[in-house]
Amino acid sequence: GMGVHNSKAQPxxxxxxxxxxxxxxxxxxxxxxxxQHYSKISSLVRQDGVIDQAEFRQALGTTLxxxxxxxxxxxxxxxxxxxxxxxxxxxxxxxxxxxxxANFEEKVEISFRLFDRDQDGFISKEELMEMLxxxxxxxxxxxxxxxxxxxxxxxxxxxxxxxxxxxxxxxYREMVLKNPTVLENLTMHAxx
Numbered sequence: 001g002m003g004v005h006n007s008k009a010q011p012x013x014x015x016x017x018x019x020x021x022x023x024x025x026x027x028x029x030x031x032x033x034x035x036q037h038y039s040k041i042s043s044l045v046r047q048d049g050v051i052d053q054a055e056f057r058q059a060l061g062t063t064l065x066x067x068x069x070x071x072x073x074x075x076x077x078x079x080x081x082x083x084x085x086x087x088x089x090x091x092x093x094x095x096x097x098x099x100x101x102a103n104f105e106e107k108v109e110i111s112f113r114l115f116d117r118d119q120d121g122f123i124s125k126e127e128l129m130e131m132l133x134x135x136x137x138x139x140x141x142x143x144x145x146x147x148x149x150x151x152x153x154x155x156x157x158x159x160x161x162x163x164x165x166x167x168x169x170x171x172y173r174e175m176v177l178k179n180p181t182v183l184e185n186l187t188m189h190a191x192x
Contacts, residue, residue, distance in 0.1 A: 070114075107176075
């Protein structure tokens, strides 16, 4: 929520730590460690106890050098109440869905939402292309635009089972079952 934020994130009470551990994939020690990271990130730009987009970009800068696209998409996904800042609650739930202990279904769903920029419940060719460009930005092998278009076209031919020019969640799930590497790049290593 917006409104007046304390200048610092309020320390977690043991009861909150236990609750987060129960409702996410993190142990109590990890929850405490993530909270310390959250507090650091939330004061990178403004000491307001919440993470804004600029702070989130900075925090992810080390893992996603080249492109803000993915950081910004993640920010939108994490920001469940759309108030343009991340509370600790949003931060830890977002990370939980991306951590290596997240189950297949969680990963499929969150990565689908990552691709589906306009949130219409489908992945279009443009959206696939955009994420492909972003995720290959750090890869040493440089594909030409033409090669990328071919890759997107081939992926679509394979995945878009009903040939409507859009990838639905069930179609996407099928694709990921056949190509598990899609999700490998989407595992975030939570700072410990």
